[in-house]
Amino acid sequence: MDSTLIVEPAAWLVIAESSKSAFPEECCGFIFGRMSADQTKVVTAMTVSNATAADKNDYFAISPATYTEAESYAEDNQLELIGIYHSHPNQIALPSISDYQFALPDFLYLIVSVIETEIEDVRAWLIDEEYDRFNEQRLQLV
Ligand SMILES: [Zn+2]
Numbered sequence: 001m002d003s004t005l006i007v008e009p010a011a012w013l014v015i016a017e018s019s020k021s022a023f024p025e026e027c028c029g030f031i032f033g034r035m036s037a038d039q040t041k042v043v044t045a046m047t048v049s050n051a052t053a054a055d056k057n058d059y060f061a062i063s064p065a066t067y068t069e070a071e072s073y074a075e076d077n078q079l080e081l082i083g084i085y086h087s088h089p090n091q092i093a094l095p096s097i098s099d100y101q102f103a104l105p106d107f108l109y110l111i112v113s114v115i116e117t118e119i120e121d122v123r124a125w126l127i128d129e130e131y132d133r134f135n136e137q138r139l140q141l142v
Helices: 009-022 064-076 097-102
Strands: 004-007 028-035 039-048 080-089 108-115 118-127 134-137 139-141
Touching: 004 009, 004 108, 009 028, 009 039, 009 080, 009 108, 009 118, 028 064, 039 064, 039 080, 064 080, 118 139
Parallel strands: 004 039, 004 139, 080 108
Antiparallel strands: 028 039, 028 080, 108 118, 118 134
């Protein structure tokens, strides 16, 4: 995919609020929207619980049942499940080692850097087909 990711205000509000309120833990959720040849538009976001058994300040996980719920939500609302957002409390918005380990193909990863409860940066990433490199995607908050 080589297109711009556009995040609409309603979706960004959900992502920003959950990133700030989860601090110092990582938040996570799904992003939904519509895709065309030259752009992908995120119209809504769904916050889900961080199901990691590890330290929530450094890791996140989403349960399989929650993925199924997200797929149903997309279908019911005629939206596409575009990817996942999660926050990096007091860390930069670059994929971590565990982000590499758990990355899914064709799934956009929106990473929000939150420094002391304030949003510092947000970046969008897509893993390549060999799973060895996240390529940064053009991102636009509208
Ligand atoms: Zn991460």
